[in-house]
Amino acid sequence: MPVDARARPGLDLADLPPADELGAQMHALLAELFPIHRSITGEGLRRTAAVLSRDLPLEVVETPSGTQLFDWVVPREWNLREAWLAAPDGRRVADTARSSLHVLAYSVPTRERLRLDALRPHLFSLPDQPDLIPFRTSYHDDNWGFCLEHRVLESLPEGEYEAVVDATLEPGSMTSAELTIPGASDREILLTGYWCHPSLANDNLSGVVLLATLARLLLGRPLHYTYRFLWSPGTLGPLAWLERNRDRLDRVDGGIVAACVGDAGPLTYKRSRQGTSRLDRAVERALSDGGHPHSVRDFVPWGGDERQFCSPGFDLPVGCLMRTPNMEYPEYHTSADDLELVRPAQLAGSLRAYLDAIDVLETDVVYRSTSPHGEPQLGKRGLYRAISAGAPRPEEVGARAIQWVLNLADGRHSLLDMADRSGVPFAALREAAWKLADAGLLVEEEAA
Numbered sequence: 223m224p225v226d227a228r229a230r231p232g233l234d235l236a237d238l239p240p241a242d243e244l245g246a247q248m249h250a251l252l253a254e255l256f257p258i259h260r261s262i263t264g265e266g267l268r269r270t271a272a273v274l275s276r277d278l279p280l281e282v283v284e285t286p287s288g289t290q291l292f293d294w295v296v297p298r299e300w301n302l303r304e305a306w307l308a309a310p311d312g313r314r315v316a317d318t319a320r321s322s323l324h325v326l327a328y329s330v331p332t333r334e335r336l337r338l339d340a341l342r343p344h345l346f347s348l349p350d351q352p353d354l355i356p357f358r359t360s361y362h363d364d365n366w367g368f369c370l371e372h373r374v375l376e377s378l379p380e381g382e383y384e385a386v387v388d389a390t391l392e393p394g395s396m397t398s399a400e401l402t403i404p405g406a407s408d409r410e411i412l413l414t415g416y417w418c419h420p421s422l423a424n425d426n427l428s429g430v431v432l433l434a435t436l437a438r439l440l441l442g443r444p445l446h447y448t449y450r451f452l453w454s455p456g457t458l459g460p461l462a463w464l465e466r467n468r469d470r471l472d473r474v475d476g477g478i479v480a481a482c483v484g485d486a487g488p489l490t491y492k493r494s495r496q497g498t499s500r501l502d503r504a505v506e507r508a509l510s511d512g513g514h515p516h517s518v519r520d521f522v523p524w525g526g527d528e529r530q531f532c533s534p535g536f537d538l539p540v541g542c543l544m545r546t547p548n549m550e551y552p553e554y555h556t557s558a559d560d561l562e563l564v565r566p567a568q569l570a571g572s573l574r575a576y577l578d579a580i581d582v583l584e585t586d587v588v589y590r591s592t593s594p595h596g597e598p599q600l601g602k603r604g605l606y607r608a609i610s611a612g613a614p615r616p617e618e619v620g621a622r623a624i625q626w627v628l629n630l631a632d633g634r635h636s637l638l639d640m641a642d643r644s645g646v647p648f649a650a651l652r653e654a655a656w657k658l659a660d661a662g663l664l665v666e667e668e669a670a
Contacts, residue, residue, distance in 0.1 A: 230446045230666075232585040232652070235577060244435065244573060245566030251431045252423060252484070252569075253561055259322045260426075262361055262418045262455040263287075263299040267397035270417055274399065274434050274453070278441075283466075284395035291461040297361060299394025300328050302387070307341075307368045310381030316368040322420035323557050325387060326367035327359040332387040341383050347372035348556065355557035357422060398454035398462060401437055405445035410470075411501070411583060412477030412540065413437075413576075414463075416527055418455035423564040425548055425555065428484030432569060436576055446584050447475070460530040476501025477540035478579070479528045483572035484564030485553075487546035488515035495521045495532035499539030503638055504586060508578035511647045514571070519547075543575065585652050586638040588667045589631040589659070597628065603661045622646055623654035631655075633667050 238244070255273060260266035271282050289296040305325035307316040316324040326346065344367040346358045352372035360367070366387050413436065415429035430453060437451050452463055464471070476499055489509060493502045497520060509516040521541075523529055525548065531540035545568065553559040591598075605624060626644040627637075637655060641648040658664040 230585050230587055231444070233443065233577060233581045235581065238439070238577075241570040241574065242566065245568075245570030248431045248435050248569040248573070249561075249564065249566040251434065252427050252564060255427055255430065256421050256423060256561060257322075259302055259318070259420050260418055261300055261302075261327050261359075261420070262458060263297065263394060263396045264301045266420075267417060267455070270430070271397060271399045271453070274430075277438050278401055278434060280399040280401050280453075283398045283400060283462075285398070285458075285462045286395045287393045289462070291458060291465055294458060294461055296396045296458060296462070297328075298391050299396075300389060300391050301394075302329075302389040305329065305368070305387045305389070307370075307386075308384040310379060310383065315374055315378065316370045321355055321557055323355045323357050323369055323422075326365065326369060327357070327420070328361050328391070329366035329387045329389060330364050330391055331389050332366040332385055334385045335382055336385065337382055338378060338380050341385065344368065344385070345370065345375055347375045351552070351556060351558075352376075354553075357419065357555040396455055396458060396462065398452065398459050400453075400463075401451040403437065403440050403445065403449040403451070405448045407446055408448060408473055409475045410448045410450050410473045411580070412450050412452065412474055412531070412538075413480065414452040414454070414460065414477060414527060414540075415480040416456035416459065417453050418459075421557075422555065422559045423561050424482050424484045424545075424551075424553070424559050426481075428482060428564050428569060428572075429480035432480050432483050432573055432576065435573055439577070440580075448473075449580075450474075456527055457530060460527045464530065464536060471536065471538065474538050475499075476504075476583075477531060477538060478505065478576070479526050479531075479540060479542040480544075480576070481526050481542060482544040482546060482548055482551075484569050485545050485551055486565065486568060487551065488517065489572065489575055490517050490519060490544050490547055492519045492525060492528065492542040492544070492547070493521050494528065494539040494541045495537055496539045497521060500586065500636075500638065501539045501583070502541055503642065504582040505541060505543060505579045507638060507641055507648050508582050509575060511641075511649060512575065512578045514575050514578075516575075543572075543579070545572065582638065582648055586636050586648075588633060588636045589627065589655055589664045590633040590667050591628055591631040591664060593663055594632070597625075598663055600624065603663070605657060605661060620650060620654060623650040624658065627651055627654045627658060628663070631658075631664055
C-alpha cells in the first residue's frame, strides 16, 4: 500500500550545534569519565551510568554473577579501593592513585611481603615501550599483579617488597545500560559500545561519549527506525543483551559498534559478517558521499563486540565504525591512550559520520513510478531545462539523479540500490525522488 512519499524526511542535520562545540562537549564528558575506575563489573560502571543518565533516560540492567550466557558465566563482582607496590625503601613504584592501569584488572585481594624474584611473575611491562604502563587483565583466572613502566621494572632493586590490592571479589552483578528511542517502525538499529576499561580514552571512552551524544541528538526527532543503544562490558555485555532479546532479534535490521573514534586516523568501517546488508551499504555510502577520509574492511572474526552479534548463531548485520582499529595504533592498551590522544575535532568528525549513516538509513526507501511506460515529460513539470542540449552533462547531478530515479523506480530498487548502481550521491537521488513525488510521478512503497 503506498504511503506518503514525505513520511520519512530524514535527519535535519542543519540544526546541529557547530562541530567545534559538539567536539568540546564530547571531550569534556570524556575527561569527566576518564578517572573512574571501570572493569567488567563493579561500582565504576554504575558511576559511569549515573553520569550519562544526567542527560539520557537510561535503563540500567544488572546481570547477576553466576548467570550463564551461552558458553560464558558472569563472574564475581570486582571492586577496587586501592592497589600499590612499595619498594624496599618504601617508595611506591606502582599505585592506582596515580594511574588505574597500575593494577592487573580483577586482581584478587592481596597483602603480601615478598622478595623481587618471587614478585617478578606478578609484574607486567612493555619492553618495546619502556615509558608506558600496559593495560592487562585476569578476568577469569584468580591472580594478582601490577603493571608498570619497563624502565621502572628494570631499575627495581633487590630486597623485600610490599604488595597491596585492597579489593573485593564476591557475588554481585554486571552492569549495562540501555536506551530505546522509538520510531514509526518497530524495525530496529542497534548502536553499542563497551565501557569496561579503566582510564583508556580512545579504546573505550571515545565510543561511550559518541553514543551518548548521538542518543541525545536523536531524542525527540521524528524517526522511521527504532534505535536501541547499549553500553555494556565487552563480550559479556552483548551476550547478555542477546540472551535477553532472543525473541526479538528478527527486528534488528543492523547495528554499529562504536570504538576507537577519537584518534587522528581516518575513519575505518569493518563490515558485518553479511558484508552487503543495507546497514553495511548505508555506512559505506555515507562515508563516501560525505567526503570522510576512510577505508573499508571485510569482516574478520576478531576485534570488538561485533564478533558476538555476527557469531553464526545470530549473524546480525552489525559492523564497526572506528578510526584506527584496535591494536593498530601504538598507544593501544597503554597509559598513552589518554586525553591528549583523543581530540575534540576527531570526536566531532566521527559523530558526523554516524549521523550521515543514520540519515541514509532513515531515507532509504523504495519508490514506484506512476508513469513507467516511457519517460514522463519533465519539462512541463518544471523538472527539465527549457533549452535542451541532449543528455544531462556529468556536472548536472540533479538532472542525472532524476533520470536514474525514474528508471529504477520499479518497486524493487531502494535509493541506496540506485546510488550503488548509478554512482550518483545518495542525497541527490533523495532530492530528485522528493521532487518527482511532489510532481505526482512517484509513490513510496512499503519498506521492502
